Amino acid sequence: MLPDSDRQAGDLAAPTPRATVALGFPSIRMVVENDVCVGCGVCSVATGGDIDVTMNEKGYYSAQLNSLPESTVAVGSSVCPFADETPDETAVADRLFTSTPSEDPVVGRYISIQVGRVTSDQRLLGSSSGGMTSWLAGELLDKGLVDGVIHVGSATEPLFEYMTSGDTEGLESNRKSMYYSTTVTEVVNRIRGDGLRYAFVGVPCFVTAMRHLGASDEVLASQVKYFIGLVCGHLKSSFFAQSLAWQTGVAPDRIDSVDFRVKREGRQSSDYDFSAIDSSTGTEFSRPTNSLIGGNWGHGLFQLNACNFCDDIFGETADITFGDAWLPRFKDDWRGTNVVVCRDPQLAELLQDGVSDGRLLLEPLGAEEAAVTQEGNVRHRRVGLSVRLADDAAEGSWTPDKRVVASYEGVDDDRLAIIRSRRKLTERSFEVFPRAVAAGNLGKYIMGMSIHIARHDVLYFRRSLGKIKRGYVVFVRGVWVPSISELRRRSRASTSNGQAD
Numbered sequence: 237m238l239p240d241s242d243r244q245a246g247d248l249a250a251p252t253p254r255a256t257v258a259l260g261f262p263s264i265r266m267v268v269e270n271d272v273c274v275g276c277g278v279c280s281v282a283t284g285g286d287i288d289v290t291m292n293e294k295g296y297y298s299a300q301l302n303s304l305p306e307s308t309v310a311v312g313s314s315v316c317p318f319a320d321e322t323p324d325e326t327a328v329a330d331r332l333f334t335s336t337p338s339e340d341p342v343v344g345r346y347i348s349i350q351v352g353r354v355t356s357d358q359r360l361l362g363s364s365s366g367g368m369t370s371w372l373a374g375e376l377l378d379k380g381l382v383d384g385v386i387h388v389g390s391a392t393e394p395l396f397e398y399m400t401s402g403d404t405e406g407l408e409s410n411r412k413s414m415y416y417s418t419t420v421t422e423v424v425n426r427i428r429g430d431g432l433r434y435a436f437v438g439v440p441c442f443v444t445a446m447r448h449l450g451a452s453d454e455v456l457a458s459q460v461k462y463f464i465g466l467v468c469g470h471l472k473s474s475f476f477a478q479s480l481a482w483q484t485g486v487a488p489d490r491i492d493s494v495d496f497r498v499k500r501e502g503r504q505s506s507d508y509d510f511s512a513i514d515s516s517t518g519t520e521f522s523r524p525t526n527s528l529i530g531g532n533w534g535h536g537l538f539q540l541n542a543c544n545f546c547d548d549i550f551g552e553t554a555d556i557t558f559g560d561a562w563l564p565r566f567k568d569d570w571r572g573t574n575v576v577v578c579r580d581p582q583l584a585e586l587l588q589d590g591v592s593d594g595r596l597l598l599e600p601l602g603a604e605e606a607a608v609t610q611e612g613n614v615r616h617r618r619v620g621l622s623v624r625l626a627d628d629a630a631e632g633s634w635t636p637d638k639r640v641v642a643s644y645e646g647v648d649d650d651r652l653a654i655i656r657s658r659r660k661l662t663e664r665s666f667e668v669f670p671r672a673v674a675a676g677n678l679g680k681y682i683m684g685m686s687i688h689i690a691r692h693d694v695l696y697f698r699r700s701l702g703k704i705k706r707g708y709v710v711f712v713r714g715v716w717v718p719s720i721s722e723l724r725r726r727s728r729a730s731t732s733n734g735q736a737d
């Protein structure tokens with residue numbers, strides 16, 4: 237391993253023990269003070285509710301430590317996924333997946349990586365992507381391997397929350413991705429000690445948080461049998477749903493329900509609609525997500541600050557992880573396609589059974605291509621994270637201990653500007669949207685964000701021009717490909733890594 241000083245931005249740091257925290261007090265205090273709390277709620281479960289996790293003024297859950305004694309806070313710190321006291325994802329995966337044959341710096345440990353979908357078109361329509369997450373959860377129930385599934389589903393206020401489903405009906409009616417802040421406290425307290433077995437579905441940090449909780453809670457460890465991860469770009473505050481609904485014509489105080497992923501035949505799988513139902517009329521309004529302010533995930537509007545400090549894309553501590561196979565060859569299929577990373581032999585068998593009896597279509601995918609399915613996401617969590625860590629260190633701000641090094645090495649000025657501008661866009665969205673809501677004026681939000689988004693997009697454009705100068709040409713569907721001269725240059729230099737950014 238190279239010493240950290242020789243590492244480039246985006247590289248993983250040499251492993252360091254995290255257990256001894258030099259701060260002298262539980263690092264969860266810094267997590268909360270610095271708004272790095274993701275609101276998962278496991279600290280509340282671990283402390284018997286002494287740590288309260290509530291929805292904050294920015295529309296997401298966060299822990300309240302206030303005047304709690306240090307001994308209580310230390311218990312919370314011992315399970316928090318962002319605290320320096322807890323082992324990182326590599327260490328957790330090393331402990332759990334001792335027989336996985338392969339390991340990749342982006343994907344983590346794995347038995348197999350595949351792409352595919354369920355074969356039933358009717359099922360596919362009601363799912364976000366290839367429908368395999370809810371399919372697998374249903375299989376675990378049907379085969380009696382669990383008694384219930386802990387997952388996120390529709391609620392009234394807030395719009396989504398963690399719940400349990402004990403039958404396929406509950407699973408079926410709570411599918412698709414819910415880009416919305418949730419917390420596990422209530423559901424985990426409810427199921428703890430009920431004698432039933434569960435599968436847990438969550439974004440990577442929630443899965444890791446539940447693993448930490450299980451490591452200190454035998455009862456829960458014996459109950460939660462399977463961990464199903466969702467590939468994650470970032471989590472959104474409830475303002476995200478409100479802002480999109482408002483743009484379709486449903487004001488924040490009139491939202492009955494929303495659907496973040498409405499598939500439309502004939503369009504690309506990434507070109508889905510957002511829809512909202514007006515509680516006063518029952519009317520459904522929908523618009524293409526990409527046409528809405530905030531619909532571009534690269535802009536990072538309403539992203540939780542915790543996600544600025546996350547380096548787990550593929551749910552490295554989950555038994556199996558599902559995401560979208562964002563590859564050019566699958567984008568044309570509007571029905572959606574999953575990327576699947578399996579780390580558990582029993583779950584691998586279930587997938588194989590599904591293929592054998594014709595309910596699943598799956599084909600193998602290499603780890604490098606799996607990373608390409610999340611190209612922007614990987615940049616955000618590797619080079620982007622390096623820069624954010626270095627920026628915060630330069631300002632003297634606390635940051636959580638991460639596997640990625642703090643560095644500017646190898647980052648050009650254009651990329652640096654994009655990373656910093658994106659962070660500002662997120663902050664601005666949290667300032668502008670509440671002001672627009674208070675004034676009852678959507679225009680204030682649109683105008684307030686448009687100018688900053690335009691400035692941000694100029695940075696991309698500038699970088700694109702740079703690429704053209706450097707010998708890239710742009711492909712009509714927005715994928716950068718190198719020109720012939722660039723390919724020749726690469727072949728001479730033999731440095732091509734297959735990525736075209």
Ligand SMILES: Cc1cc2nc3c(=O)[nH]c(=O)nc-3n(C[C@H](O)[C@H](O)[C@H](O)COP(=O)(O)OP(=O)(O)OC[C@H]3O[C@@H](n4cnc5c(N)ncnc54)[C@H](O)[C@@H]3O)c2cc1C
Binds near residue numbers: 366367370387472562
């Ligand atoms: C916040 C968030 C960010 C994501 N970012 C990316 C990304 O950057 N790249 C990518 O490839 N994929 C991302 N995904 C995953 C992707 O959106 C799909 O959820 C995934 O591909 C599974 O699709 P599916 O058709 O198999 O799931 P479905 O069959 O539709 O089932 C989805 C299952 O997930 C559960 N679920 C939905 N939302 C949540 C939630 N917030 N927490 C816990 N459980 C939930 C549902 O209850 C349901 O059981 C993200 C998901 C979330 C929730």
Ligand code: SF4
Binds near residue numbers: 280
């Ligand atoms: S355990 Fe979860 S809710 Fe508690 S402080 Fe950490 S991130 Fe926040």
Ligand code: SF4
Binds near residue numbers: 442471540546
């Ligand atoms: S980006 Fe990371 S921290 Fe944010 S929700 Fe996803 S897994 Fe959690």
